[in-house]
Amino acid sequence: MVIKLDNISKKYENSNFNLEKISFEINTKEVIGIVGRNGTGKSTILKMINGLIPYDNGHIIYKNEEIKNMSEEKLREMRKNVVYIFQNFNLLEGETVFYHLSLIYKLNKQKINKIKIDEILDFMGIKHLKNTTCRKLSGGQQQKVAIAMAILQNPEVLLCDEISSALDINSEKEIYNLLIKLKETTDISIVIISHNLTVLKNFCDKVIVIEDSTIKEIITPKKSETLDYDKDYFNNVKEFLLNG
Ligand SMILES: Nc1ncnc2c1ncn2[C@@H]1O[C@H](COP(=O)(O)OP(=O)(O)OP(=O)(O)O)[C@@H](O)[C@H]1O
Ligand SMILES: [Mg+2]
Known part of the structure; x- marks a missing residue:
């Protein structure tokens, strides 16, 4: 187990x-979905796990330590391992893709590792965009x-807050296939907030289904045995439009 939430x-x-x-646990290599209506507290849960906002009662434990009791320095260390990708994340329009990746090293006061940056860009399939300014990227490319x-x-846990809500099917x-590839090649755990039931399924x-202020059910x-994503998507939309 990587992170445990207990009666928050x-x-x-x-x-x-x-x-x-x-209450729930995030285990190694697990992919966890969180779904619920707008305003039910999904982002709040991820922000509490990341120590960005405090919780009132209960415990969130990461490596035997209560998030609430961590010093700012400890929290910064934790956030290198438990990375939150924000809903509506904005890149700096006038800067390149490479600049954004090098920023991670600058923020951590580390030497820029150009080889590692190339490896990651290759993994994400965007190496050809390395020197492109971000205003020229599509929404999907920006998300990548x-x-x-x-x-x-190299996070242990990736907290993804509606990272694909503005993207076409x-x-x-592509984004979720990359996350799955990441899961298969590392020990990462991933938490995904999404309103797309096909993605979650x-x-x-x-x-985790959030309703009436709490976890209704986990x-x-x-999984669909023969996944045809586009067809599934269509059926999803149709079912939703036809049912009351
Ligand atoms: N800093 C804040 N101060 C006061 N209320 C807040 C704050 N942040 C969020 N809220 C409220 O708390 C509730 C839960 O917000 P949260 O962002 O966690 O919902 P969500 O489930 O992520 O919604 P969405 O699906 O729209 O992203 C909302 O009613 C929101 O207005
Ligand atoms: Mg939200």
């Missing part, structure tokens, strides 16, 4: 929002840069 509760000041009894920045740090498929080992999805 969270309220925001001056808000009716209330999250309670959130954001993921490349995250995995450059093929770009989305086919990529996740377990899916479901082990049955």
